Amino acid sequence: MANNFADLFEHAVDAMPDRTAVLQGERRVRFAELDARANRLADHLAASGIGAGAHVGFQMHNSVETMETLIACFKLAAVPININYRYGPAELAYVYDNADLDALVYHACYAEAVRAARSRVPRVRHALCVDDDTVRPAEDDAVPYESALADRPTARPSVPRGPDDLFMMYTGGTTGLPKGVMWRQEDMWRVLGGGIDFYTGEPVADEYQQSRIGAAGDPSTWFVLPPLIHAAAMMPTFTALWSGNAVIFQRRFDPEAVWAGVARHRPQVLVITGDAMARPLIDAYRRRPVDASSLLAIASGAALLSQAMKNTLLETFPAAVVSDSIGSSETGFGGIGFAQKDDDPARGPRVRTGRGAVVVDDDGRPVPPGAEGWLAKTGAVPLGYYKDPGKSERLFKSVDGARVVVTDDRARAEADGTVTLIGRGNMVVNTGGEKVFVEEVEGVLKANAQIYDAVVVGVPHERWGHQVAAVVAGAEPGPIDFGALEQHVRDHLAGYKVPKQIWVTDAIVRSPSGKPDYRWAAGHIAGRAPDHRSA
Structure with missing residues (x-):
C-alpha cells in the first residue's frame, strides 16, 4: 500500500471528483479543483528545486491555499513544516533554521515578521506570498502565490511516493523551544488519519477503503476550528477529505461567525479545542442562538474539556455527542472519551485507550489496574525528534524489544480498561x-x-x-x-x-x-x- 497522504487524497478525488471538498467564506472548492490547483503548485515548487525530502514551511491561517500547500508538498514527497503564525521574528528565525527550511509559503498579513526572520536565515531560498485582506509591504520579494500557479499544468506530478515518506509536526514553544516530531506517513495515517478505525480499533483493509466507503454513502460536513498548523486540525481535515467529506474553514476563530456558518452550511461535526473554544462558542450562542440541529458530534482534541463545559455543551446541544480525545504530536491518538453530565470536576478526564496506549512505570513496563504511572504509546510511534538524538533517546525507548514512547503525562490505569489522566509531569508544582x-x-x-x-x-x-x-x-x-x-x-x-x-x-x-x-x-x-x- 502506498499510504502517502497525497495518494490517499488522490483516491478520494478519483472516486468523488465533483463533491465539495473545502468551503471558506463564499468559496466552494470541489475535490477535482483542489487537486488541480495543488498539482499546479507542486509543479511550481518542483521547478524551484523543491523535491523529495525538501522542507517547506507554511506560515498560514486556515484557508483553501493552506490545504493546497500541504497537498502539493505531499505530492512531491516533500515535508511541509508547520510554522506558528503568532511567533515573532526571533522565534520564527529559530524554527526556520532548526527545521532547515528550503522554501516558505505564508499569508500576506505575516509578511513583516517573515521578512525580518528571513534576513537572519538565508537558507530559505524560495518564498511564496498568499494574498489576504492585508496590503503586502512594497519590499516583499516573495513570488505572489496566484502568479506561481498561473499557466502551470494541472497534471499530477510523477514522483515516487511511499509509506516511509516523512511527516513532521513542530510542537512546543509554550514552555520551551519548539521541536520537530518525525513520523512515517503510514504510521501517522494509522493513528490519526483513520487507517485504524477510531472506535473499533480495527485496521482498514487497504488504502482505498476510506474513499470506497465515502463514495458509497452521503457526504457529511466538518467544521474544523483549530488552526491547520496543529495536528488537532490537520489530521481531522485529512480524515474528512480522504473519506469524501467537506471541510469548512475560517481564517480566525470567531464564535459569532462560527454559528453563522453552522446555520448556513449545516455541518454534522464541529471540531474544537477544549474550553478555549467551547466557552466563547457557548457565550456567542447564548447571545444569538441559531439552528444548530445539524450537529451530531462536537469533538475536542489537543486540550481537554473541563467538566463544567461538558455539562454546558450537553445541556445546550442534547442531540450531539461530545467527545474528548487524548494524544500529542509525540504519540498521535491515545484514546477517546465521551462526555457524561455531572462527573466530579476534580477527577481527571477518563478515556478508553486505543492505538497501543498504556500506563507504564519508570522502566516503561505496564502498571497493574489501580496504579499510577506515565501514559505511554506502543505500536505506530514517531521516529524521533528532528536533529535531537538526545531528546529522542530519552522519550522514545525500546522495552522488551518493542518501541515505546513514554510521555510526561501522569495517568492511572483503571480496572475497566480505561485510563484517568492526572496531569503533565513537566507542569507539576512541588509544594x-x-x-x-x-x-x-x-x-x-x-x-x-x-x-x-x-x-x-x-x-x-x-x-x-x-x-x-x-x-x-x-x-x-x-x-x-x-x-x-x-x-x-x-x-x-x-x-x-x-x-x-x-x-x-x-x-x-x-x-x-x-x-x-x-x-x-x-x-x-x-x-x-x-x-x-x-x-
Whole structure:
C-alpha cells in the first residue's frame, strides 16, 4: 500500500471528483479543483528545486491555499513544516533554521515578521506570498502565490511516493523551544488519519477503503476550528477529505461567525479545542442562538474539556455527542472519551485507550489496574525528534524489544480498561514534597461560576519550595468573591492544592491551538502583586 497522504487524497478525488471538498467564506472548492490547483503548485515548487525530502514551511491561517500547500508538498514527497503564525521574528528565525527550511509559503498579513526572520536565515531560498485582506509591504520579494500557479499544468506530478515518506509536526514553544516530531506517513495515517478505525480499533483493509466507503454513502460536513498548523486540525481535515467529506474553514476563530456558518452550511461535526473554544462558542450562542440541529458530534482534541463545559455543551446541544480525545504530536491518538453530565470536576478526564496506549512505570513496563504511572504509546510511534538524538533517546525507548514512547503525562490505569489522566509531569508544582498537577486545579477553578478561564502555576516559597498560584479571568465584570472561590476548591481538592495567590486578568493567553501559555502566565505575575493571598 502506498499510504502517502497525497495518494490517499488522490483516491478520494478519483472516486468523488465533483463533491465539495473545502468551503471558506463564499468559496466552494470541489475535490477535482483542489487537486488541480495543488498539482499546479507542486509543479511550481518542483521547478524551484523543491523535491523529495525538501522542507517547506507554511506560515498560514486556515484557508483553501493552506490545504493546497500541504497537498502539493505531499505530492512531491516533500515535508511541509508547520510554522506558528503568532511567533515573532526571533522565534520564527529559530524554527526556520532548526527545521532547515528550503522554501516558505505564508499569508500576506505575516509578511513583516517573515521578512525580518528571513534576513537572519538565508537558507530559505524560495518564498511564496498568499494574498489576504492585508496590503503586502512594497519590499516583499516573495513570488505572489496566484502568479506561481498561473499557466502551470494541472497534471499530477510523477514522483515516487511511499509509506516511509516523512511527516513532521513542530510542537512546543509554550514552555520551551519548539521541536520537530518525525513520523512515517503510514504510521501517522494509522493513528490519526483513520487507517485504524477510531472506535473499533480495527485496521482498514487497504488504502482505498476510506474513499470506497465515502463514495458509497452521503457526504457529511466538518467544521474544523483549530488552526491547520496543529495536528488537532490537520489530521481531522485529512480524515474528512480522504473519506469524501467537506471541510469548512475560517481564517480566525470567531464564535459569532462560527454559528453563522453552522446555520448556513449545516455541518454534522464541529471540531474544537477544549474550553478555549467551547466557552466563547457557548457565550456567542447564548447571545444569538441559531439552528444548530445539524450537529451530531462536537469533538475536542489537543486540550481537554473541563467538566463544567461538558455539562454546558450537553445541556445546550442534547442531540450531539461530545467527545474528548487524548494524544500529542509525540504519540498521535491515545484514546477517546465521551462526555457524561455531572462527573466530579476534580477527577481527571477518563478515556478508553486505543492505538497501543498504556500506563507504564519508570522502566516503561505496564502498571497493574489501580496504579499510577506515565501514559505511554506502543505500536505506530514517531521516529524521533528532528536533529535531537538526545531528546529522542530519552522519550522514545525500546522495552522488551518493542518501541515505546513514554510521555510526561501522569495517568492511572483503571480496572475497566480505561485510563484517568492526572496531569503533565513537566507542569507539576512541588509544594512541601507534595505534587500538584496544574490541570487538576485548573479544572476545579473553571467549574466555579465566577471563573471564565484559569491557568495554574507554581511560585517560589521560602518554606515549601513552591506554592500553587493561579491567574484567572472572571466570568462577569466586577470583583471575584475569593472566599467563596477558595471554599469551592477546598470542597474538591486537598488544602495544599488550593491556590495561595491569585492574579486576575481580562483574558488568559493561549496558543492558537487553545493550550495555556505558561510562559505568558509566568511573565504576567512577575513583579506584580497578587489580587488575592490565601492565609
